[in-house]
Amino acid sequence: MKNMKNNNFKLGNLYIIATPIGNYNDISKRALITLNKVDYILAEDTRKTGILLKYFNIKKKLYSYYDYNEKKKTNFILKKIRQGNNIALVSDSGTPLINDPGYRIIELCRKKYVDINIIPIPGPCAAILALSISGLPTNRFCYEGFLSHKKNKRIRRLNELKLENRTLIFYESTHRLLKCLYDIKIIFGKDRYVVLVKELTKKWENIYGNNISNLIKWVKLDLNRLKGEIVLIVSGYKPSLYKNNYEISPKIIKIFLNLKKELSTKKAIKITSDIFSIKKNLLYKFYIKKKY
Template sequence: MTNNISYGNLYIVPTPIGNYNDITQRALAILNKVDFILSEDTRKTGILLKYFNINNKLYSYYEFNEYKQTINVIKSLQNGKNIALVSDAGTPLINDPGYRIVQLCRTKFNNTIKIIPLGGPCAAILALSASGLPTNRFCYEGFLSKKKNKRIKRLQELKFEYRTLIIYESKHRILNCLYDIKNIFGENRYIVIAKDLTKKWENIHGDTVFNLINWINLDKNRLKGEIVLIVQGYNQTVIINNNDKIIKILYELKKELSTKTAIKIVSQIYKIKKNILYKLIISKNID
């Protein structure tokens, strides 16, 4: 017996994060033709649709109605409806609701409901591409916890992460976050702050976390807007060469101990490779 069931498609549609000119022709075509659009914030999406003269049904899908709406969406897809999923801005599901719908489509329906992602803007990738930090390996952390203790714990776990880190932060917590990074990663860790990407007030600024904090404190307007932090990954050679504390300890130990013993002690305390410490002693002329 032939199965004549024809399921609908779920389109993952990125929308501009600031500059409306970044929307693609394909995104506009999909938003026009689907049976309805599922949006995290119908007010924001409504403004976007109005700007492009798109008259389509718009339904909300956010954290607090996610379970109920997931069931409704799956039923609609089963009935052959085509649906577009958008977020407030940028690529859906990146720190936004939508995961449960996609997961159910993949698992419960064994790929019979097609998930069709479209290309488009993503603040994390835009900031990374303009940071000047390594892009071959990176780690996306999204928003760190609002609670200081949890934020500190997570940063401690990330202290020795060698990949470039991508962190989202709000204007209300950015300074607290930077102070925590300084205290845990060290004041010389290089960070790029990307603010209001693609908008009129776009600003991308990189410096050590120590200097970055001072830069923000000089002008609190630099706190405004949507912020992405691109944080240099842990690099023993770079970080140790700029760590005055480690250099001072080696200098003091060398007064009383052999080079080999001084290196062994510092290596055990700071979990630093011995060959890196040996190169440091030579480069800094520590005798």
């Protein structure tokens, strides 16, 4: 990496650097090399990042860069880069921008300041780590981050996700966890499988999976299980047939009928079956019975 301060014709680089989510040994060699060589570091919390840098004996100028000053600081940072300074962006922990500040400056670089080079330095991400050990399908998933702290908005969003058949990923805070779990139970049903992953890579790391009813009981047995940084991995919606074995959810019917307008019945059944992981013969029996 070259320092470009005295070269008016070259720009600095913007490095997006993932940092450990708990265990400092998880930092990459490349991240350490880059942090040592940049001119400035943008930090969501300068105190927390300062502790990390001190641990690795890295001395750099830190600028705070968080939700409430992101808009104000962005132009200042872009000016620094255009003057030839190499700048690193880090969050409190994990991969920047995943529920953390940074989107605005990246968006501007991609749309307006296209000559600025953005370089990612990969590393830990709590959402992906939790998904990988959940035992739930990982080939298709939906990252939702934090649900709203307002009950009405939280309920509305969960209702929108009720029929989502991909694995769902949520972050949740200590003081809101039980409220969130109760809402999931009410809207998704008492049998929906959920994996609670807390304090990943730390001394108190804990992973527990069960249907939502039993998960709530498990949490309430020891309220220390509420504490820490928490990721919830929720199984996707699995279409179920009702009492007569032929009544299928309205969402599946809608997709099937829309496909049938453009395709043969056989092909519409196959595609619907693939989308919702439902047996083709059940869809066929349903089609014959309803005579669509």
